[in-house]
Amino acid sequence: MNAPETLSRWNQATSSRVPFWAYTDAQLYQRELEKIFYGPHWSYVGLAVEIPNTGDFRLTWVGERQVVMVRDRVAPKDRGTDHGIRVVENRCAHRGVRFCQQPQGNARSFVCPYHQWTYKLNGELAGLPFKEGVKATEADGTPCVQGGMPPDFDLKAHGLTRLRVEVLHGLVFATFSEEAEPLADYLGPNILPWLDRIFKGRELSLLGYNRQRIPGNWKLMMENIKDPYHPGLLHTWFVTFGLWRADQKSRMVMDDHGRHAVMVSRRNEGGENRAVTEGVTSFKANMVLNDARLLDVVPEPWWKVPDPANPGTEINPTVTMMTLFPSVIVQQQVNSLSTRHIVPRGEGEFDFVWTHFGFADDTPEMTQRRLRQANLFGPAGFVSADDGEVIEFSQDGFRQWGEEGSTLCELGGTGTGGTEHMVTETLIRSMYAYWRKVMGV
Numbered sequence: 001m002n003a004p005e006t007l008s009r010w011n012q013a014t015s016s017r018v019p020f021w022a023y024t025d026a027q028l029y030q031r032e033l034e035k036i037f038y039g040p041h042w043s044y045v046g047l048a049v050e051i052p053n054t055g056d057f058r059l060t061w062v063g064e065r066q067v068v069m070v071r072d073r074v075a076p077k078d079r080g081t082d083h084g085i086r087v088v089e090n091r092c093a094h095r096g097v098r099f100c101q102q103p104q105g106n107a108r109s110f111v112c113p114y115h116q117w118t119y120k121l122n123g124e125l126a127g128l129p130f131k132e133g134v135k136a137t138e139a140d141g142t143p144c145v146q147g148g149m150p151p152d153f154d155l156k157a158h159g160l161t162r163l164r165v166e167v168l169h170g171l172v173f174a175t176f177s178e179e180a181e182p183l184a185d186y187l188g189p190n191i192l193p194w195l196d197r198i199f200k201g202r203e204l205s206l207l208g209y210n211r212q213r214i215p216g217n218w219k220l221m222m223e224n225i226k227d228p229y230h231p232g233l234l235h236t237w238f239v240t241f242g243l244w245r246a247d248q249k250s251r252m253v254m255d256d257h258g259r260h261a262v263m264v265s266r267r268n269e270g271g272e273n274r275a276v277t278e279g280v281t282s283f284k285a286n287m288v289l290n291d292a293r294l295l296d297v298v299p300e301p302w303w304k305v306p307d308p309a310n311p312g313t314e315i316n317p318t319v320t321m322m323t324l325f326p327s328v329i330v331q332q333q334v335n336s337l338s339t340r341h342i343v344p345r346g347e348g349e350f351d352f353v354w355t356h357f358g359f360a361d362d363t364p365e366m367t368q369r370r371l372r373q374a375n376l377f378g379p380a381g382f383v384s385a386d387d388g389e390v391i392e393f394s395q396d397g398f399r400q401w402g403e404e405g406s407t408l409c410e411l412g413g414t415g416t417g418g419t420e421h422m423v424t425e426t427l428i429r430s431m432y433a434y435w436r437k438v439m440g441v
């Protein structure tokens with residue numbers, strides 16, 4: 001284990017070489033939980049459509065802390081201003097028990113199994129057994145009260161930990177921090193248009209979940225989706241069927257802090273570009289699909305939007321991959337849509353929860369298409385299975401060498417600006433420039 005003073009040394013001026021200890025040091029990871037996941041950052045916890053009715057709840061996570069996302073009752077007078085979604089920590093205020101064991105369901109209130117303390121849907125303590133003690137009689141027959149809570153015990157002061165919650169177009173975010181800026185500011189004006197493009201004013205439909213545990217540091221997943229260099233090289237599926245190649249028209253967007261990003265790209269209209277497939281061993285010229293419906297891509301009207309960076313023009317991407325630091329990836333890959341929640345579990349492992357969705361007004365054919373294309377993603381996806389593996393191999397490589405090694409992210413230089421192409425690792429560098437500031441290394 002490194003001493004903290006060793007950890008505080010990041011030997012380069014730039015953020016282009018990430019020391020292996022950033023992925024393998026257990027103490028540093030604890031600091032990440034405090035400063036990032038429990039600090040002034042917003043974490044994705046789920047979609048509003050997962051809890052449509054009053055009392056619906058779902059267990060989810062902020063960092064390693066399990067929380068309950070729940071739909072509270074809303075008084076008629078508050079209906080215009082209160083979305084009704086609450087996020088409370090799954091930890092009883094009495095003796096710390098993780099009281100909710102059901103992954104999802106509907107409840108009128110939450111009752112801790114240990115001593116039956118009962119909480120309202122908004123996390124307030126509603127009542128507890130024997131608060132006033134037990135009525136008994138003294139030996140001489142006088143009535144008395146035995147035990148109970150002290151007379152000044154205040155129900156209001158002993159509710160569940162309630163997180164701040166903001167809902168953006170049906171995406172639910174929560175934070176333990178009072179200092180976190182409002183969510184829209186946190187995401188920033190460069191990122192918001194790309195969220196608007198998919199979600200604004202649209203009702204979602206929930207298509208299903210995948211979940212997997214990946215034996216690698218959580219940041220590797222963020223890096224993977226900030227890395228436009230790998231898809232046309234690692235993924236046979238992408239390079240062979242032309243879904244992602246280095247010559248596509250692309251843009252790398254980031255927020256002012258460099259922590260969030262969007263990879264925006266447009267699939268080529270077809271044709272083989274030998275310059276980007278020659279020598280790429282994952283390109284399989286003779287590979288064909290048994291079922292062509294997997295690639296039955298149908299353009300959707302909402303793909304085309306005014307270009308946020310070039311007023312007066314339009315942009316029509318087929319892919320947008322967003323990393324919203326630190327907890328979620330939002331994916332549009334042709335007709336397949338998902339959120340991917342990153343749940344860290346120690347420095348060398350994370351859970352990855354995929355929520356596939358569509359829109360409430362989709363035709364049954366479009367829903368089928370989205371579901372078929374979802375086969376490219378998820379733990380065993382034709383594409384994403386590769387990412388899970390290389391993340392594991394990365395962590396293995398870091399461990400076997402020891403902490404003085406470092407990665408090299410210098411494709412496109414050592415700077416951290418946005419680009420109008422994808423032959424760059426700039427988004428990874430910008431995330432680490434921010435990470436270094438937050439972590440003080």
Ligand code: FES
Binds near residue numbers: 092095097114116117
């Ligand atoms: Fe929850 Fe006692 S620990 S009621």
Ligand code: FE2
Binds near residue numbers: 224234235383384
């Ligand atoms: Fe990938």
